[in-house]
Amino acid sequence: xxxIPGTERGGRLRPRITAGANGAxxxxxxxxxxxxxxxxxxxxARKRLSNTTIVALVLLTIATxxxxxxxxxxxxxxxxxxxxxLETERESLDAxxxxxxxxxxxxxxxEHLREQAEGRLGxxxxxxxxxxxxxxxxxxxxxxxRRYVETPLAEAPPEPxxxxxxxxxxxxxx
Amino acid sequence: xxSKRTDQLTWRHWTLGIVVLLSIAAVMVRLYEVQILNHDxxxxxxxxxxxxxxxxxxxxxxxxxxxxxPLATSVDTWDVYIxxxxxxxxxxxxxAASGLADFLDMSPGDLFDMGTDEDTGDVVxxxxxxxxxxxxxxxxxxxxxxxxxxxxxxxxxxTLAGSLVGYVGRDGEGLWGIESDFDSTxxxxxxxTTMERDALGRPIAFxxxxxxxxxxxxxxxxxxxxxxxxxxxxTLASALTEYNARSGSIIVMDPHTGEILAMASSPSISLAExxxxxxxxxTLVKNHAVTDLYEPGSVLKTLTTAIAIDMGLVGPNSSxxxxxxxxxxxxxxxNWDFSAHxxxxxxxxxxxxxxxxxxxLADMVGAESFYGYLAKFGLGEPTHVGLSGEGEGTYRTPxxxxxxxxxxxxxxxxxxxxxxxxxxxxxxxxxxxxxxLMRPFIVSKVVTPSDxxxxxxxxxxxxxxxxxxRTTYDLMRDVVEGQEWGHGAQVEGYQVAGKTGTTLVSIxxxxxxxxxxxxxxxxxxxxxxxxxxxxKIDQPTGGLNLGGQVAAPVFAxxxxxxxxxxxxxxxxxxxxxx
Numbered sequence: 001x002x003x004i005p006g007t008e009r010g011g012r013l014r015p016r017i018t019a020g021a022n023g024a025x026x027x028x029x030x031x032x033x034x035x036x037x038x039x040x041x042x043x044x045a046r047k048r049l050s051n052t053t054i055v056a057l058v059l060l061t062i063a064t065x066x067x068x069x070x071x072x073x074x075x076x077x078x079x080x081x082x083x084x085x086l087e088t089e090r091e092s093l094d095a096x097x098x099x100x101x102x103x104x105x106x107x108x109x110x111e112h113l114r115e116q117a118e119g120r121l122g123x124x125x126x127x128x129x130x131x132x133x134x135x136x137x138x139x140x141x142x143x144x145x146r147r148y149v150e151t152p153l154a155e156a157p158p159e160p161x162x163x164x165x166x167x168x169x170x171x172x173x174x
Numbered sequence: 175x176x177s178k179r180t181d182q183l184t185w186r187h188w189t190l191g192i193v194v195l196l197s198i199a200a201v202m203v204r205l206y207e208v209q210i211l212n213h214d215x216x217x218x219x220x221x222x223x224x225x226x227x228x229x230x231x232x233x234x235x236x237x238x239x240x241x242x243x244p245l246a247t248s249v250d251t252w253d254v255y256i257x258x259x260x261x262x263x264x265x266x267x268x269x270a271a272s273g274l275a276d277f278l279d280m281s282p283g284d285l286f287d288m289g290t291d292e293d294t295g296d297v298v299x300x301x302x303x304x305x306x307x308x309x310x311x312x313x314x315x316x317x318x319x320x321x322x323x324x325x326x327x328x329x330x331x332x333t334l335a336g337s338l339v340g341y342v343g344r345d346g347e348g349l350w351g352i353e354s355d356f357d358s359t360x361x362x363x364x365x366x367t368t369m370e371r372d373a374l375g376r377p378i379a380f381x382x383x384x385x386x387x388x389x390x391x392x393x394x395x396x397x398x399x400x401x402x403x404x405x406x407x408x409t410l411a412s413a414l415t416e417y418n419a420r421s422g423s424i425i426v427m428d429p430h431t432g433e434i435l436a437m438a439s440s441p442s443i444s445l446a447e448x449x450x451x452x453x454x455x456x457t458l459v460k461n462h463a464v465t466d467l468y469e470p471g472s473v474l475k476t477l478t479t480a481i482a483i484d485m486g487l488v489g490p491n492s493s494x495x496x497x498x499x500x501x502x503x504x505x506x507x508x509n510w511d512f513s514a515h516x517x518x519x520x521x522x523x524x525x526x527x528x529x530x531x532x533x534x535l536a537d538m539v540g541a542e543s544f545y546g547y548l549a550k551f552g553l554g555e556p557t558h559v560g561l562s563g564e565g566e567g568t569y570r571t572p573x574x575x576x577x578x579x580x581x582x583x584x585x586x587x588x589x590x591x592x593x594x595x596x597x598x599x600x601x602x603x604x605x606x607x608x609x610x611l612m613r614p615f616i617v618s619k620v621v622t623p624s625d626x627x628x629x630x631x632x633x634x635x636x637x638x639x640x641x642x643x644r645t646t647y648d649l650m651r652d653v654v655e656g657q658e659w660g661h662g663a664q665v666e667g668y669q670v671a672g673k674t675g676t677t678l679v680s681i682x683x684x685x686x687x688x689x690x691x692x693x694x695x696x697x698x699x700x701x702x703x704x705x706x707x708x709x710k711i712d713q714p715t716g717g718l719n720l721g722g723q724v725a726a727p728v729f730a731x732x733x734x735x736x737x738x739x740x741x742x743x744x745x746x747x748x749x750x751x752x
Contacts, residue, residue, distance in 0.1 A: 092305075092309065094250075095249075095250035095305045096305070096306075098233070098247070098248065098249050098250060099249045099250065099305060099306075101244070101247065102244070102247050102249045102328045102330065105243065105244045105247065105328075105330035106328075106330045108243065108330070109330050109331055109332075110331060110334070110400065110401070110404050111333060
């Protein structure tokens with residue numbers, strides 16, 4: 001004999017779902033309860049979300065927070081490594097600066113200068129220093145090279161008046 | 175239809191469950207042991223593992239000349255070490271040794287032996303590797319090879335002023351010269367840092383970190399001008415060769431301020447080739463211009479003359495009868511040329527450098543005043559120039575039990591007392607600057623990260639009146655420019671004021687009549703002296719051995735070049751264009 005639909009072990013009956021006049025479910029064919037407006041907000045969500053879903057959401061939130069924290073730590077560490085790399089680069093640059101300064105000083109070494117002057121440029125030590133006294137009076141105005149003399153700015157020509165412009169625009173008068 | 179119940183646990187289930195439970199229990203026990211019982215130990219081990227410490231070396235300060243040129247500076251280098259603990263892994267060690275050998279052009283076998291002879295500790299492979307080359311080695315990331323930052327001292331003018339600038343030893347401490355005297359300023363203070371490191375040994379930012387920044391060493395700027403120093407050293411070397419002299423010293427100063435523009439002694443050490451095992455090192459590194467005592471001879475007659483003039487006892491034209499010799503304190507004092515000049519003025523006595531004249535003046539001055547003035551001139555005490563090993567100088571006074579009256583006579587012409595070249599020139603400078611004793615100084619500025627200290631000229635005391643100084647200075651000009659037969663110290667185009675000195679070298683039994691110390695102290699140009707110079711040539715043996723023959727020409731050669739360098743125009747017309 002087939003089991004009665006809706007029955008379980010122990011013969012406990014489960015209510016059979018039937019649709020009421022307004023589509024609302026009723027149980028055991030009982031008369032449908034009067035329609036009530038649907039509740040809104042958390043109440044609805046809470047009623048609609050199962051415990052499993054809630055747990056899953058909480059776990060997801062925790063996981064997301066954890067990921068963010070890991071990302072943040074990772075980012076901090078990465079920035080830290082970049083900082084360290086920059087510091088190392090700065091130290092390296094400082095070291096190179098000191099090295100270059102020493103090389104420049106070495107290139108200005110008097111012995112090096114002498115070798116360059118005598119060897120490469122063919123210069124010789126002066127035999128005598130000769131000072132000549134020129135027995136003429138100095139000029140009243142000492143002429144300077146032109147580039148040292150400030151030249152006054154040339155005055156800009158005056159703007160033409162409106163009628164000068166008009167006449168100038170006529171053919172034959174430009 | 176089956177009758178077996180599927181909901182009953184079998185022995186297999188129980189066995190599996192017991193095994194799992196036991197495993198979990200074992201893990202729990204181990205966790206308890208590690209995290210609870212041995213928590214502190216593991217925490218400490220972890221801290222040791224992840225904590226790193228590093229020394230932050232402080233760069234040593236530079237020594238600059240008056241123009242700002244670095245006479246001594248430091249560059250960054252690396253010291254390469256093998257970590258023997260890591261090289262206990264022989265396979266990795268072999269690979270690292272091979273890579274390092276290729277890089278260093280060394281034998282891999284030698285490197286391997288070096289790094290594996292013991293199981294712990296570091297062994298240095300290369301010291302002072304160039305910075306750039308060290309970075310390349312670092313990039314190779316060889317197993318167990320560590321590069322420790324270091325620095326190397328560099329002397330760009332390594333043939334110049336070796337005993338003055340000094341040298342730094344392997345431990346980073348100055349051994350002599352300015353490097354030693356100003357070591358605490360130049361050295362700086364190393365810093366340190368502790369930080370947490372990741373598995374690759376890289377510092378982790380924003381973790382527990384403590385550090386102390388290194389404090390860089392200060393810079394010391396000298397009054398020495400390297401160009402003048404080079405002129406002086408070249409001239410001195412040339413003079414020692416020309417006159418076949420044993421040694422010598424030359425000092426160039428600004429007589430108005432006391433600045434030392436150049437100071438050279440020979441023989442000396444070259445910083446280009448320092449051999450710390452040289453048995454003569456102690457002699458080579460001495461700054462003889464500051465440490466050695468000598469009898470100044472007739473140069474001191476300028477002070478004797480100045481004392482007598484300052485006391486109002488004589489003027490330039492005051493005279494005495496020179497008979498070529500004088501009896502004093504039971505001894506006979508003769509002129510250096512054994513000549514007698516008859517009626518001789520103060521000017522003439524100084525020009526001819528007559529011993530009898532200085533004895534005459536000293537007798538008038540009296541012993542008490544004479545030695546009192548010598549002390550005011552700074553003789554017998556250090557000048558406090560700031561260089562180590564400075565000699566004090568010495569002379570006997572009437573208060574000393576072994577002073578005799580004849581000492582007054584001999585001291586008056588610069589014998590029987592000992593001074594350093596720096597003391598002598600410092601004293602004579604007062605005759606050119608209006609009678610004030612200026613403290614000589616060789617450091618003009620010290621710049622540290624926290625402050626800048628500038629050293630200004632210091633007037634020690636007024637020794638004689640301005641008028642007396644001027645009068646004596648004019649007499650010194652007449653010594654050089656007033657000689658009808660010329661003078662070895664004359665410089666064409668300029669007027670020079672100065673005085674020669676020739677002394678016998680003192681030996682335990684008296685004096686060696688075949689050995690002299692030839693000296694000259696002078697100023698140029700006379701009108702407004704830019705420089706004062708003391709030339710001291712020890713034991714010239716080339717046939718010429720007097721101050722006027724040896725030291726005076728050295729002064730002239732040197733002074734001409736320095737005037738050209740300083741662009742001091744001649745005060746005398748040399749060629750006139752009509």
